[in-house]
Amino acid sequence: MRTSAGEERVGRTLGKYTLLRAIGEGGMAVVYEALHRNGNRVALKLLRPEVSVGADVRARFVREGYAANKVPRGAVRILDDDERDGLAYLVMELLDGVTLDVFARAVLDEQSGRGDRRPVPAALAVAIGAHILVTLSLAHDAGVVHRDIKPENVFLERSGTVKLLDFGIARVAMPGEKSSTVTGRVLGTPAFASPEQAYGRRAEVDARSDIYSVGATLFTILSGRLVHEADSPEEALILAATEPAQKLGTVTDIHPAIAEVVDRALRHERDERWPTAAAMGAALREAHRVAFGAPVPDVLDFGLGSSGHCEAETVMPSPRRRLVGVAAVGAVLVGLVGVGIPRSRGPVDGGERAPATEIHVDDAAAVPAAAPAPSQAEPPSHDAPQPAHLEAARSSGAAPSAPGRSRSAQLPKAVPSVVSSSRACGVDIDEDGRKWPRRCP
Structure with missing residues (x-):
């Protein structure tokens, strides 16, 4: 062996x-x-x-x-x-609990027999989002932009608190620092990346990019789907860069107040999103009150139990006991922070889908030229999709089709085909003189 x-x-x-x-x-x-x-x-x-x-x-x-x-x-x-x-x-520190993606998958496994495809109960999902935004607001106030918010980087502690993992690619603003214009490298995870991240426009990545990723995370744990369904990380980047996000209310039955908060976070243009994490957090807490008649609790109940590690043979086939077992496995998952471990598992709804490949912009530069090539365990680093990629993808059917036409017949039946709501109207020219498709109004 x-x-x-x-x-x-x-x-x-x-x-x-x-x-x-x-x-x-x-x-x-x-x-x-x-x-x-x-x-x-x-x-x-x-x-x-x-x-x-x-x-x-x-x-x-x-x-x-x-x-x-x-x-x-x-x-x-x-x-x-x-x-x-x-x-x-x-x-x-070694935390005791489980990451949000593992938690969502365990809940979904329990719900599937009852026909419920929502990975996390809506009230709990909204409360988790509100707690994430408290931490993000503190980070942004400290000049730190996370740049890789996703379910795998949200940790649910057995004690009922929420923590953010993997600040390893975070950007820390220094006093008097001016933003440099860097285009063409992608930082983050395609499935949860903001449009500006998908384009590789690093100078435009700021707190509002984190807000988009929080919206994408909430979209996924509330609906069991990704904002942009894709067959590859490259296609996910193309869709994020060029297509508006789906409306949450169109893919799951959710209270309009909650959908409104999430949909605004997922606006394609940065200026149209929530201006700060604190503003989105306040709106999400109000939506929780309106939808469920109660404020967001300070301490959450994830059903993970109160003891330390539990033995596998003690786990009973009920949702709460199943999650206790998941917590035992996940008690040391915090150690995965920033490592870039590949995730071959499927989406939270169980369908086949492109993996949420992690993209760390500086990884390639960090490896000396004499170092051996990365093994398959290392997620690839991608360039932002270039115009040739966009054109080739569109001509092959990988990119969104024209309105009224199904994007791809290759997607699993459980995943609805994405229909483009906008065509390219001319081009935009970026800082390096490259041409990009311009969305129609």
Whole structure:
């Protein structure tokens, strides 16, 4: 039986920490559950040796990791960092709970027998969204833009709190800093990326981009569908860049007050979205009150139980007990933060769909030229879709068709075909002189 590179280090000591087991591997790093010499368990993220050859890479790895600590609460704490034998690592708190995508899938499994396709109960989904927005508001006030909000990066703690993971690609605004114009590289996850991220216009990515991604996350956990159904990450980028988002109320039965908040977050133009995370949070809390007759609780009940790890054989076939078992598996999932572990699982509704491939803009630059090519475990880094890609995709049927025509007959029957609501009317020219299709009014 083959042993992965990460597993080979299990049992070894790294500074003050003993590596107990590998809990996640990606192209850039391996994450371990580790034991400090004082007896505390932590998550330790170790940069791979082949990536750690440059001091600048190691410094950036640590610097970006600490972005989370600029957020007063609601983000995973970075506890320590060190470098031993040229290997850089971060030490993070080890949370007890489960990521939102795993939670949604477990709920959906329980609901499917009753014909309910909504991954998360609406009241709980809205409450989770409100808690996410509190943390994002604090992050934005601290000058931190997350840039990769999605269900996998939302952690539901057994204690009833919500935390954001993976500030590893966050952007921290420095005093007096001017935005540089960089176009052509994509940062984020296609299925939850804002139009400006999909275009690769990094200078335009700001707090409103995070707001779009929160809207996309709520859309998914409320409906069981992605904002833009696609057969590949590239197609997802094309749709996000050129097509308006579906209205939440058209794909699921939801209270209009909730749909209105989510739909505004998903507006194609940044200026038409909620101006701040705080504004969206206030609107979402009001929608919760209108729809359910109660305020958003300060502490949420995810049905994960109150004990620590539970043994698999004690899990009973009821929704609450099923989720307790899920929590036991997910107790160390926080260790996956920022690793870029591939996700081969399907969408939350169980249909076949393009995976939510993670795209980290700087990963390629961080790997020295002499380093071996990334393995299949590392998600690819993509360029923003160029005009040739758009034209080729449209001519092959991959991009949205003209109004009235089904976009693709290849999508699963459980997923409705997406019909384009706008055609290209002329072109826009970006900062680098490239031409892009302009949406019709």
